[in-house]
Amino acid sequence: MCKNIETIIVLFVLRLGMKIILASGNSGKIREIKNYYKDSEVLAYSDIIEKFEIIEDGDTYQKNAIIKATTIYEKLKDKIDNFIVLADDSGITVPSLGGIPGVFSARYAGIGASDKDNLHKLIDALKEKNIKKTPAFYTAAMAIVSEKGVFTAHGFMHGSVIAETRGDGGFGYDPMFIPDGFSKTLGELEIEVKQEFSHRTKALRLIKLLI
Ligand code: IMP
Numbered sequence: 694m695c696k697n698i699e700t701i702i703v704l705f706v707l708r709l710g711m712k713i714i715l716a717s718g719n720s721g722k723i724r725e726i727k728n729y730y731k732d733s734e735v736l737a738y739s740d741i742i743e744k745f746e747i748i749e750d751g752d753t754y755q756k757n758a759i760i761k762a763t764t765i766y767e768k769l770k771d772k773i774d775n776f777i778v779l780a781d782d783s784g785i786t787v788p789s790l791g792g793i794p795g796v797f798s799a800r801y802a803g804i805g806a807s808d809k810d811n812l813h814k815l816i817d818a819l820k821e822k823n824i825k826k827t828p829a830f831y832t833a834a835m836a837i838v839s840e841k842g843v844f845t846a847h848g849f850m851h852g853s854v855i856a857e858t859r860g861d862g863g864f865g866y867d868p869m870f871i872p873d874g875f876s877k878t879l880g881e882l883e884i885e886v887k888q889e890f891s892h893r894t895k896a897l898r899l900i901k902l903l904i
Pocket of ligand 1: 719749781782783784785798799800808811831863864865866867891
């Protein structure tokens with residue numbers, strides 16, 4: 694997107710004092726999205742109301758992103774003014790393993806599983822098939838809910854997963870994911886590098902036009 698348009702949109706958001714509320718409790722995602730909207734007021738919903746569990750029972754990333762954003766919008770609409778809710782639902786897909794874990798990425802090792810449990814379960818799944826490296830991709834569906842309605846966009850990041858971890862940066866499956874064009878994992882690369890071309894950034898670039 695043209696830098697000038699981005700600047701105008703950011704200024705517009707600032708002038709109106711509009712808050713961007715993130716419908717996420719994932720600290721890795723919150724850090725990345727706050728980093729992207731550096732010039733705007735970005736809050737996690739848990740900065741305003743107590744954190745609670747949102748049942749993400751959609752069968753697509755897009756449906757789950759809409760569920761999260763709508764749930765938080767409904768909770769906040771009588772409490773604060775001039776805000777939009779932004780939700781992201783994302784995950785990683787490994788085609789050679791039949792497309793797992795996909796929309797189940799967050800609970801691949803079971804409900805309530807940690808990022809580490811999920812990461813090591815995927816590494817074990819590769820090892821079971823004697824796969825050292827295979828193509829994979831991240832998907833992010835982004836949803837905005839405001840008084841204007843519901844809007845969504847998708848972003849993708851292609852690369853490979855390896856059957857080991859390298860580096861401890863990023864979050865989730867990052868220590869086993871090597872983006873196309875790189876030899877290091879996202880666990881080894883700086884957050885700014887990931888931020889330039891990540892699935893989340895690509896979806897945010899599209900959705901930013903709508904804010
Ligand atoms: P969600 O919070 O319900 O959308 O779950 C997303 C799942 O995909 C979590 O397990 C994350 O760890 C994983 N995931 C999504 N985006 C990324 C990323 O950028 N890096 C690493 N893992 C990710």
